[in-house]
Amino acid sequence: MKRIWVVLLLVGGLWADEPAEKDVLSGFLRKVIGKGGGDRLFYYPTRTAPDLPTKYGVTYENVTFPSEDKTKLHGWFLKPERETLVRGTVVFHHGNAGSIGYHLPFVVWLVREGYQVLLYDYRGYGKSEGTIARKGLVEDTRAAIVYVRTRKDVDVQKIISYGHSLGGAKSLAGLGEKMVSGVKGVICFAGFASYQDMARRFAGQTGANLVTDDHSPRDVVAQISPVPLLIVHGRADRTVPLEQGELLYKKAKEPKTIFRVPEGGHTRALWMNDGEYRKRVLAWMNEILA
Numbered sequence: 001m002k003r004i005w006v007v008l009l010l011v012g013g014l015w016a017d018e019p020a021e022k023d024v025l026s027g028f029l030r031k032v033i034g035k036g037g038g039d040r041l042f043y044y045p046t047r048t049a050p051d052l053p054t055k056y057g058v059t060y061e062n063v064t065f066p067s068e069d070k071t072k073l074h075g076w077f078l079k080p081e082r083e084t085l086v087r088g089t090v091v092f093h094h095g096n097a098g099s100i101g102y103h104l105p106f107v108v109w110l111v112r113e114g115y116q117v118l119l120y121d122y123r124g125y126g127k128s129e130g131t132i133a134r135k136g137l138v139e140d141t142r143a144a145i146v147y148v149r150t151r152k153d154v155d156v157q158k159i160i161s162y163g164h165s166l167g168g169a170k171s172l173a174g175l176g177e178k179m180v181s182g183v184k185g186v187i188c189f190a191g192f193a194s195y196q197d198m199a200r201r202f203a204g205q206t207g208a209n210l211v212t213d214d215h216s217p218r219d220v221v222a223q224i225s226p227v228p229l230l231i232v233h234g235r236a237d238r239t240v241p242l243e244q245g246e247l248l249y250k251k252a253k254e255p256k257t258i259f260r261v262p263e264g265g266h267t268r269a270l271w272m273n274d275g276e277y278r279k280r281v282l283a284w285m286n287e288i289l290a
Contacts, residue, residue, distance in 0.1 A: 038199060038210025042096055042166060043132050045125040049101020053078055056108045065147035067123065067130070068139040074127035075120025075144070076100060077151075078111045087114040088158035088184075088289045091144050093167030094119070099126030106164055106189075106267075109275075113282055116154065120144050122170075134195075138215045141167075141174035149182055158289050162187040165240060165266065169193070169217050172248065176220030179227065185288045186224055187281065189232040190266050192240045193218035193247040201241070218251050225253035228288050232281060234264025257284065 053060040053076055061077045080086060090110055094103040100119045107117045122137045123130030130136060141163070149156045159182045163171035168191020175186060192198050194216045199207035213219075221229070229252050233245030242260065249258045261269040261277050270278045 038207065039134055039195070039212060040132065041211075042134075042195065042198075043124070044097035045122075045132065046097075046099050046102075047126060049099050049126060051101045051104055053104060053108070056104060058104075058108055058111050063118070063120075063147070065120075065143065065150075067136065067143040069136065071123050071130035071136065071140075072128065073120055073123065073130075073140060073143065075118055077148075078107065078117040078119060080111050080114050080116065082114070083153070085114055086116055086153075086155075087286065088160060089116040089118070089148050089154045090160045090162050091118045091141075091148055092120075093141050093144070093161070093163035093171040094121075095165035095167055101126075103164070107162075109278060110162075110282075115160075115285075118144055118148050134212075134215050138170050138174045138177070141171040142178060142180050145180040145183060149180075156182040157184065159183050160185045160187065160285055160289070162189070163191060164189045165191060167191070169195075170215075172217035172221050172224065173215040175227075176217060176223045177215070179224065183227055185228045185230065185285060187230045187232065187285075188217075188245075188248065190234065190237055190240050190245070190269070191217070191231075191248065192244040193221075193251070194244070197244065197247075198240070218247055221248055221252045226255065228255045228284075229257070230281065230284055231256070231258040232261065232269065232277065233258070234261045234266065234269035236263050237266045237269070239266040 059079045063075050063077050064072055067073055092107050100121050110117055121128040122140045124132035148154050161171050161183055168188035172188055194213055195211050196208045196213045199211045231245050231249045233242050235242050259277055
């Protein structure tokens, strides 16, 4: 995400010293990219996956399921070794880059703790069909949860939604706009509250002018209540600043919890200090599913 926004910052900010010049450049970029055209700069999909779950010793099943508009999505359903002792099912919504094979480290620890996990790709990512668009990706988050509810090996009363970065933002928006029955807890790790805020962070007001705030979670996160919400955010996150997590927490209604991870970055916060905050997340999950 950062590289493209830095380019826009250079074009729209550093090359224009006067406000009038900035307005001209901003208007030019809007014409070239189009209204809301900057929205697509949030996505960096790949069609290949570098790793399979078997690399981590995890059993999995290839699955496909339809999104709300019937776009076919692909994913992996990861299973604990002792399926008779499954604690619940986690639907994981990954970040903005790569495909599911790049995001396995975010979830394999949950499988080892006895959770089934659906790790899936949004439309336009990996082996999923369709074209990337924010509305569609938000719909994909709900569709993934609806899918796991159809499985005979899933307890439909023990489902947790867990999103990282862009996946956190999208899943909060998806469930805030329309909650899916059976979701007992929602986790957002290093997610952001506003697309325009993030564009402004990387490319100033010029960047903010190129994106929309449609389906931003800050507008709907309050509607996740009464389902418990957990916000996890590193204090040293240089990609999505802690203030974005704080804004989500402020906008949310009870029951809500926030873990501010000291010295935690954008991806490693749950792995620091011998996994201290992984243990706290796990305890939170076990409690709400008890």
